[in-house]
Amino acid sequence: MSLFANVPLAPRDPILGLNEAYAADPRSNKVNLGVGVYYDDNGKIPLLACVREAETAMAANPKPRGYQPIEGPAHYTTAVQHLLFGPQSPLLAEKRVVTAQGLGGTGALRIGADLLKRIVPDASVYISAPSWENHRGIFEAAGFSVREYRYFDAQTGGVDFAGMIADLEAAPAHSIIVLHACCHNPTGADLTEAQWQTVVEVCRAKALVPFLDMAYQGFAEGIDADAVAVRRFCDAGIPVLISSSFSKNFSLYGERVGALSIVTTTADEAARVLSQLKRVIRTNYSNPPTHGAALVATVLADSALRQQWETELAGMRDRIRAMRQGLRARLEAAVPGRDFTFVTAQRGMFSYTGLTPEQVERLQRDFGIYAVRSGRICVAALNSHNLDTVADAIAAVLR
Numbered sequence: 001m002s003l004f005a006n007v008p009l010a011p012r013d014p015i016l017g018l019n020e021a022y023a024a025d026p027r028s029n030k031v032n033l034g035v036g037v038y039y040d041d042n043g044k045i046p047l048l049a050c051v052r053e054a055e056t057a058m059a060a061n062p063k064p065r066g067y068q069p070i071e072g073p074a075h076y077t078t079a080v081q082h083l084l085f086g087p088q089s090p091l092l093a094e095k096r097v098v099t100a101q102g103l104g105g106t107g108a109l110r111i112g113a114d115l116l117k118r119i120v121p122d123a124s125v126y127i128s129a130p131s132w133e134n135h136r137g138i139f140e141a142a143g144f145s146v147r148e149y150r151y152f153d154a155q156t157g158g159v160d161f162a163g164m165i166a167d168l169e170a171a172p173a174h175s176i177i178v179l180h181a182c183c184h185n186p187t188g189a190d191l192t193e194a195q196w197q198t199v200v201e202v203c204r205a206k207a208l209v210p211f212l213d214m215a216y217q218g219f220a221e222g223i224d225a226d227a228v229a230v231r232r233f234c235d236a237g238i239p240v241l242i243s244s245s246f247s248k249n250f251s252l253y254g255e256r257v258g259a260l261s262i263v264t265t266t267a268d269e270a271a272r273v274l275s276q277l278k279r280v281i282r283t284n285y286s287n288p289p290t291h292g293a294a295l296v297a298t299v300l301a302d303s304a305l306r307q308q309w310e311t312e313l314a315g316m317r318d319r320i321r322a323m324r325q326g327l328r329a330r331l332e333a334a335v336p337g338r339d340f341t342f343v344t345a346q347r348g349m350f351s352y353t354g355l356t357p358e359q360v361e362r363l364q365r366d367f368g369i370y371a372v373r374s375g376r377i378c379v380a381a382l383n384s385h386n387l388d389t390v391a392d393a394i395a396a397v398l399r
C-alpha cells in the first residue's frame with residue numbers, strides 16, 4: 001500500500017476558494033473584496049517608486065550572494081528597530097532589543113512562537129476573537145494550545161473592550177497574548193491609546209507575555225502613530241515580542257520581508273535570547289534571503305528614498321480612507337436610518353461590515369461581489385471605478 005494511501009485531504013483555504021470562484025466568474029463588473037492585498041485605484045498591486053529606484057540601483061551594482069547572518073544583516077535589523085522604537089530609543093542604546101529578519105510577518109510570528117515554546121512550553125496562547133486566521137495555525141503548529149479573548153463588538157462595529165480586559169485578567173500568568181498593533185485583521189477595529197495603556201497595565205499586573213503583530217505599520221495614521229502600542233509596552237519596561245511585516249507597507253508581498261523583535265530587560269539577557277533565536281532559525285531555514293530585506297534597508301537608509309516611501313505610504317493610507325468615506329456616504333444615502341459610522345471608524349485594509357453569510361452569498365450570486373463569509377471586506381480593493389457598483393450591491397442586500 002502506498003505510504004500516502006490514507007492521507008486525508010486538508011481543508012481548503014477559504015480565501016483561495018473564493019479567488020478561484022472569482023476567477024471563474026464571467027461577469028465583467030465582478031469585484032473581489034476577499035483579498036488581503038492593497039490595490040491601487042486601477043486595481044493593480046503597486047510597485048512603489050522608492051522600491052523600483054532602490055532595485056535599479058542594486059541591479060546597476062550587483063553584489064555576490066553569500067549567506068547572510070542567521071539573524072539577517074545589521075543594517076536591516078537596525079532599520080526595523082528604528083521604525084518600531086524610534087531611532088533615539090534608549091532601549092537601542094542599552095542593547096536590550098533582539099531583532100532577527102523573518103520570512104514576512106508570518107515567518108516572524110513562527111520563529112517567535114518556536115522560541116517561546118522553548119521558554120514557556122506550558123503557556124497558552126490567546127488570540128483575539130476573531131483574528132487573522134493564521135494566528136491560530138501558527139501557534140498550534142509550534143505546539144501551543146490556542147484560546148481566544150473577546151475583541152469585536154458586532155453591535156458597535158468597534159472593540160468589546162470590557163470583555164477583552166476581563167478575558168486578559170482571567171488568563172493564567174505567562175500566557176502569551178497576541179495583539180494586533182494596528183489595523184486589526186479582520187475587523188478594522190483598533191484600540192485607542194488610553195485602551196492600550198490599560199492593556200499594558202493588565203499584562204504587567206498579570207505577568208502576561210504580549211506578542212504584538214505589526215503587519216500594517218503606516219496604514220492607520222502614520223509610521224510613529226501606528227507604533228503607539230509598541231512604545232507604550234516599552235515605556236512600561238515589560239518584555240514584549242513584535243513581528244513586523246513589510247508585505248503591505250512596501251508592497252513587497254512575494255519577497256517575504258519581515259522581522260521579529262524582542263524587548264528584553266538587560267543587554268546580557270538580549271545576548272542569550274538572540275543565541276536561542278538563532279538556533280530556532282538555523283534549524284528552520286538556516287538564514288534569510290537577501291533581496292527583499294536589501295530593498296527595505298536601502299530605502300530606509302537613503303533620506304530621499306525614505307521620504308519618497310513615506311509619501312507613497314501616505315498615498316496608500318489616504319486612498320483607503322477616501323474609499324471608506326465614499327463607501328459610507330453611498331451606504332448612508334442608499335439605506336437611510338442605518339448606522340454606517342463604523343466604516344470610517346475602522347482602520348487599515350479591512351472592514352467587518354456586519355453582513356451575514358446569506359447576504360455575502362447574495363452579493364456573490366446576484367452581483368458578482370466576492371467577500372469573506374464573515375462579512376470581512378478588503379477596503380483596499382475598492383477604487384473609483386468599482387465603488388458605486390459595490391455600494392449599490394451592499395445596499396441592495398441590506399434592504
Ligand code: PLP
Binds near residue numbers: 213257258
Ligand atoms: N499578521 C496579520 C494580522 C496579517 O494580516 C498578515 C497578512 O495578511 C500577516 C501577519 C502576514 O504577513 P506576511 O504576508 O508578511 O507574512
